[in-house]
Amino acid sequence: MKRLLKRYWDLLRRPSVHFSLGFLTLGGFIAGIIFWGGFNTAMEATNSETFCIGCHEMYANPYQELQRTIHYSNRSGIRAICSDCHVPHEWTHKIARKMQASKEVWGWVFGTIDTEEKYEEKRLELAQREWHRLKANDSRECRNCHQFESMDFTMQERRAARAHSTALSEGDKTCIDCHKGIAHELPDMAGAAIPQ
16 A cells, blocks of 8 residues: 555656646646636526526425515515525635535435425424524625615614614624514414524
8 A cells, every 4th residue: 555655656746758847737727717617607506596496495485485575576676586695795605605505405305395384394493594694694695785884764764763773883783683584484483492
């Protein structure tokens, strides 16, 4: 075994017989660009609404709920898609979220929420997971579009202006504390084990 490893190490250390160092460096650089471009293209493709609602579970349940909300249809014509709320924009946070999403792919493969009944059974668990994630990251995805500092409180309803200005001044509240159920129906909270 040791001899085999030494042989491969010697092979890697030895200069190439047929190709120059410049050719190998340039080839590696071009291969890196192609890999990186392919990787980023795949990442962006998995952030599309078409990808998200490509499976029956997501189209039949959360997407139908989203269509009835202000995030889907509103007076300004701005529409949020799944990834706007569920995937961070910054690259490092996006990669971490994509790794977490592998559990969701696992659930899709094994059909844990492939019927409306199964989805409803898991709704509270799924909602609490997202609420916890948004609370922990100070509603990062919400703040990609909504920022306290950009709000004109004089144009808001009195109750909303009071809540937003209080949250801004105290700094201990985040969007999800008040806006649970903004894009999807709230789960049945009866018997919820984890405090909201």
